[in-house]
Amino acid sequence: MRQASKLETPETQTRLPKVRRWNPWQILLRTLAFVLLCIISAAILFPALWMISTALKPDTQVYASPPIWIPDPLMWENFAKAWSLAPFTRYFINTSLFTLAVVFGTVLSCSLAAYGFAKLRFPGRDFLFVVLLATMMIPGMVTMIPQFILFSKLGWVGTYLPLVVPSFFAGAFFTFLLRQFYLTIPTELSEAAKMDGASDFWIWRRVIVPLSAPALSTVAIFTFEGTWNSYVGPILYLNKEELYTLQVGLQFFRTASEVQWQYLMAASLLVMLPVIIIFFAFQRYFVEGAAISSAVKG
Amino acid sequence: MVKRPRMSAMRRKEAITGYLFIMPWLLGFILFTAGPMLFSLYASFTNYDVTSRFDWVGLENYRRLLFDDPFFWLSLKNTAYYAVFAVPLGIATGLIIAVLLNQQVPGQRVFRTIFFLPKVLTGVAVLLLWLWVFNPNFGPINVFLRFLGVENPPLWFSDPNWSKPALIIMSMWGAAGGYIIYLAGLQGIPKHLYEAAAIDGASPFRQFLAITVPMMSPTIFFKLIVGFSGAMQFWESVLIVSEGGQGGPSYSTLFYGLYMWQEAFGRYRMGYASAMAWILLLITLAFTVIQLNLSKRWVHYEGDSR
Numbered sequence: 001m002r003q004a005s006k007l008e009t010p011e012t013q014t015r016l017p018k019v020r021r022w023n024p025w026q027i028l029l030r031t032l033a034f035v036l037l038c039i040i041s042a043a044i045l046f047p048a049l050w051m052i053s054t055a056l057k058p059d060t061q062v063y064a065s066p067p068i069w070i071p072d073p074l075m076w077e078n079f080a081k082a083w084s085l086a087p088f089t090r091y092f093i094n095t096s097l098f099t100l101a102v103v104f105g106t107v108l109s110c111s112l113a114a115y116g117f118a119k120l121r122f123p124g125r126d127f128l129f130v131v132l133l134a135t136m137m138i139p140g141m142v143t144m145i146p147q148f149i150l151f152s153k154l155g156w157v158g159t160y161l162p163l164v165v166p167s168f169f170a171g172a173f174f175t176f177l178l179r180q181f182y183l184t185i186p187t188e189l190s191e192a193a194k195m196d197g198a199s200d201f202w203i204w205r206r207v208i209v210p211l212s213a214p215a216l217s218t219v220a221i222f223t224f225e226g227t228w229n230s231y232v233g234p235i236l237y238l239n240k241e242e243l244y245t246l247q248v249g250l251q252f253f254r255t256a257s258e259v260q261w262q263y264l265m266a267a268s269l270l271v272m273l274p275v276i277i278i279f280f281a282f283q284r285y286f287v288e289g290a291a292i293s294s295a296v297k298g
Numbered sequence: 299m300v301k302r303p304r305m306s307a308m309r310r311k312e313a314i315t316g317y318l319f320i321m322p323w324l325l326g327f328i329l330f331t332a333g334p335m336l337f338s339l340y341a342s343f344t345n346y347d348v349t350s351r352f353d354w355v356g357l358e359n360y361r362r363l364l365f366d367d368p369f370f371w372l373s374l375k376n377t378a379y380y381a382v383f384a385v386p387l388g389i390a391t392g393l394i395i396a397v398l399l400n401q402q403v404p405g406q407r408v409f410r411t412i413f414f415l416p417k418v419l420t421g422v423a424v425l426l427l428w429l430w431v432f433n434p435n436f437g438p439i440n441v442f443l444r445f446l447g448v449e450n451p452p453l454w455f456s457d458p459n460w461s462k463p464a465l466i467i468m469s470m471w472g473a474a475g476g477y478i479i480y481l482a483g484l485q486g487i488p489k490h491l492y493e494a495a496a497i498d499g500a501s502p503f504r505q506f507l508a509i510t511v512p513m514m515s516p517t518i519f520f521k522l523i524v525g526f527s528g529a530m531q532f533w534e535s536v537l538i539v540s541e542g543g544q545g546g547p548s549y550s551t552l553f554y555g556l557y558m559w560q561e562a563f564g565r566y567r568m569g570y571a572s573a574m575a576w577i578l579l580l581i582t583l584a585f586t587v588i589q590l591n592l593s594k595r596w597v598h599y600e601g602d603s604r
Binding site: 025029030033034036037040041043044045046047048050051054062063065066067109110112113115116117120121122123125128131132135137138139140141142143144145146147148149150152166168169170171172175200204225228229230231232235236247248250251254261264265267268269271272275276279280283286287290291294 | 318337394426427441445
């Protein structure tokens with residue numbers, strides 16, 4: 001957490017030494033850094049560009065050697081074709097509803113629990129908070145097997161319940177993240193409201209939640225990304241094709257028949273598209289969330 | 299001992315409200331974490347296999363894992379191999395990017411977006427993309443290697459010697475976004491240290507070794523240990539990239555988690571797999587203890603340097 005608070009200080013932008021004269025070392029270093037950054041960027045972008053390129057190829061150019069980077073003609077119809085080769089619309093609706101439910105459950109329950117830990121005093125609070133921190137260290141694989149047994153005894157296998165219901169029970173990491181944020185909201189605000197006879201629920205709803213929009217957005221966006229891309233949970237619990245998510249559907253699309261790469265890449269691109277759009281729209285929240293999770297969880 | 303005064307009515311009301319607010323977490327903790335874990339601990343001492351048998355077998359599962367199961371050790375070895383390479387290389391990737399970005403180069407915003415992209419691009423779609431990129435015949439990597447004159451480039455996911463390196467390369471790609479934490483650390487290093495070194499005539503490289511590395515070492519060690527602990531849990535990608543999700547070729551991608559998954563949900567040996575889960579928990583715990591002990595020292599060091 002210590003590191004996270006230092007992020008994005010405005011100082012970064014302004015501390016260019018304007019008064020000092022440029023020394024040759026610095027010019028050389030900066031040029032070198034810029035060139036290296038361009039090379040690394042190319043290495044990072046290259047798989048993504050290869051994906052887009054393949055998705056737009058006519059089948060005669062997919063296996064061309066040397067590879068063709070800019071297909072001619074550009075086969076935009078590959079996207080529609082790929083989408084129709086499997087019930088992707090069905091998968092898309094499933095994934096959207098599933099993701100929305102999990103995001104809603106996570107934001108609501110974590111926000112409530114975080115308010116309890118940050119703003120209310122009760123016996124055992126600090127001990128329970130340490131327990132919460134400790135549970136963040138537990139590998140998901142440890143609880144996966146007994147949870148599966150529990151959900152199969154409940155008859156929930158083959159439904160979305162095992163994937164959605166737990167999200168309404170405040171996961172440790174996001175509760176922790178929001179609690180840290182709520183601690184920075186001055187107590188005077190809620191104290192004043194309490195003097196006027198407001199209940200804690202009212203304060204949570206009318207004071208804390210509106211003031212913590214950035215933190216809640218970070219939680220929502222991170223949960224969205226994680227749920228949209230989740231694979232192991234859905235493959236474990238969803239055993240009927242009409243229940244498949246996009247991730248599971250994509251994997252079956254690939255194994256069910258010998259699918260051609262241009263359709264596979266086109267479908268993959270479409271599956272990733274919502275996350276990419278959200279990323280570009282809310283980049284700041286992504287970066288903040290990643291910084292915090294990386295400072296805590298590595 | 300002094301007797302605690304009875305809580306005032308207001309205090310008691312606040313306590314009840316407090317418990318109501320944390321109830322989602324508390325219930326979830328009991329129902330989905332603590333309860334299942336206790337069950338799993340018990341199951342690890344039985345031959346539970348979902349159907350009916352639930353006989354107490356004592357330490358038999360643990361004995362078999364440790365002394366009688368070559369796949370257990372193989373999966374642990376594969377996972378350790380991955381961790382030993384992927385974690386330091388991933389840290390190096392993030393660190394190098396952070397050091398470069400810290401040189402106040404133009405185009406910061408664009409670079410930051412690009413380096414962050416792999417953090418977002420996860421899931422089955424990206425794994426399929428990697429399969430295509432590493433395709434031995436038509437993938438751009440091998441085409442490029444042949445262009446460079448390599449006559450028989452690696453078969454990557456079809457070659458037991460190259461499947462793990464391919465996964466490590468993938469992990470380095472994903473680690474680029476890690477720069478964010480190192481950049482924060484770099485910007486926290488007091489400027490006057492560099493200024494003093496420059497006055498003494500130290501070259502930028504020397505400054506990097508003498509100032510940047512020691513000042514960054516707490517962050518690096520933290521990431522190293524937490525990274526190892528996380529890498530022990532790496533396996534989900536293998537469900538997609540190895541043939542049939544079986545950990546091939548020649549068990550070269552049979553990671554610990556994958557083997558546990560196969561035991562639990564392929565062969566339904568839940569008791570046996572639970573024992574594996576608890577061994578993993580102990581390994582994770584060991585890393586956490588190391589990390590907590592070291593971090594105590596770092597805080598001390600940092601206090602001294604101010």
